[in-house]
Structure formats: C-alpha cells, structure tokens
Amino acid sequence: MTVLFALVAQSLRRVRKFLLAAGVLLAGFQVVLILQANSIQASSSFAQMGNLVPSFAREVLGPSFVAFLTFKGIVCLGYFHPVVMGALISVSLTLATIPVMEIETGFIDLVLARPVARHWIVTRSILVALISTVYLLAMMAIGTWIGLNYYAAKDAGWPSAGLIGSLAVNLGLLMLCWSAITLAIGCACRRRGSAGAISGLLALAAYLTDYIGRAWKPAESVAWLSPFRYYTPFELVMGSALSAKSLYVLGGIAVGAFALAYLLYSRRDISH
DSSP states (O other): OHHHHHHHHHHHHHHHHHHHHHHHHHHHHHHHHHHHHHHHHHTTOHHHHHHHSOHHHHHHHOHHHHHHSSHHHHHHGGGTOHHHHHHHHHHHHHHHTHHHHHHHHTHHHHHHTSSOOHHHHHHHHHHHHHHHHHHHHHHHHHHHHHHHHHHSOTTSOOOOHHHHHHHHHHHHHHHHHHHHHHHHHHHHOSOHHHHHHHHHHHHHHHHHHHHHHHHOGGGHHHHTTSGGGGOOHHHHHTTOOOOHHHHHHHHHHHHHHHHHHHHHHHHSOOOO
C-alpha cells in the first residue's frame, strides 16, 4: 500500500500545475456563466430570446431547448458545454496515457527495478484518474456555488443542488469511461502519441455518432454504441432523475476497460 501511495503521489506531483490551472479555469467559467445568466435575467431578456426562436425550430429542438432559455438552463450549461466536455475528456485521455509514456521514456525501468508488481501501475493510473475527476468536478461545483451565492439574484430560479450533483456524477462517469478506454488502448500501444491519437479519434467518432443519432433516425441503430449516448444532461435539466441505465452502462464500460488494461499491461513488453 505504501508503494501504491508513492506511485499515486508521484503522478499527481507531475501534473499538479496542469490540474490546478484546469480546475481554476473551469470554476471561473461557471462563475462567468452565472454572471451572464444574471445579466440576462435582470434585463428580462429570456422571454425575448424565446420569442426569437421560430416555431418550426422549437418543434425540431423540442421542449428541452426552451428549458435552456432560463436562468437555471444557462447555469447548467457549464456542465455539458462542448468546450467543457472536450476539455475534460482531453484531460482524461492525457492522464490515461501516462503508463505508455513511462514505457516510451524508460521511466518504468526505474520503477520496476524495485519490488513493484505490474498491476500497481494500472491501479495507480485508475486512482489518479478518479482523484483528478473528483477534483475537477468539485472545482466546477465550487464555482457554481460561489457564482450563485455571491452574484445571482435570490429570485432568479436557481438549479437545485440535486440537479448540479446529478450533472456532475453523470459527467464524472463519462470521464472515467474514457479514462478506462484510453488506458486499455495505451496498454496495447508502444507510443503515447499513437495511444492519444487513437483515443481522441475514437472519442470524436463516438460524439459525432451520438449527435447524428439524435437528429437522424437511421443512425439510431448504431448510436447506442457511443458512451456519449448515456450522458443525459438535457433530460436532467428537464426534471428527470439520473437514469440508472446511464450509470450502469458508463460504469460497466469503465470497469470492463480497466480490467482489460490490467490484462494487457501484465502481458505486454515494457522494453522501449
């Protein structure tokens, strides 16, 4: 256990500045969104924004779109904004490729020269992914709390703590899912660049598959394969509870991919 703690601490020290900066930026973005929502609320512009949307567009976009033209919708946007999602998935991919980077640079030779079992390397990566995910989502929640309590009007229609928690949990599972997939891919690759490129393209393909599947019925037959299909912020903002199916599927993918990473890493050649 002491060895595992040392490995986790060493990895976190390596990326601490990056994680700190990312957390501050994400928290700041949540505050800025609340300032923007507060400004729109003060000028009573939400109703005007809704009136500008043509009726046919409302029918295509559905009732969930109208829900976002509210103070609560703008605040929650920070948890599924494409830029935020892209940044968080990128962080997950970057951290998950650390083991293959250690093999590529020869650092793993120094680690395994000591009495360290190979499976500790994968366990270390899982714990680093979990700690980083919790930290980044906690910073986003802190940014939301600061923005609401210090800058938002009390009668603006705040999102509930349960809604913010559900969005964070769903997003966190999505991040862990891609961490696991990337870790398994990295354990099968010889170069970090290759692992990152394959994982990034796979994530992009999965996102586009889900996006097309939501707008084009013929694509629904394959859209269920995308992990993004089980990230459901629209339903949550509309008042639905966090789907157990989404939790099971994302959690199952993460567990399965982490198990595959253990198997691949135990059998791979660590020479560089």
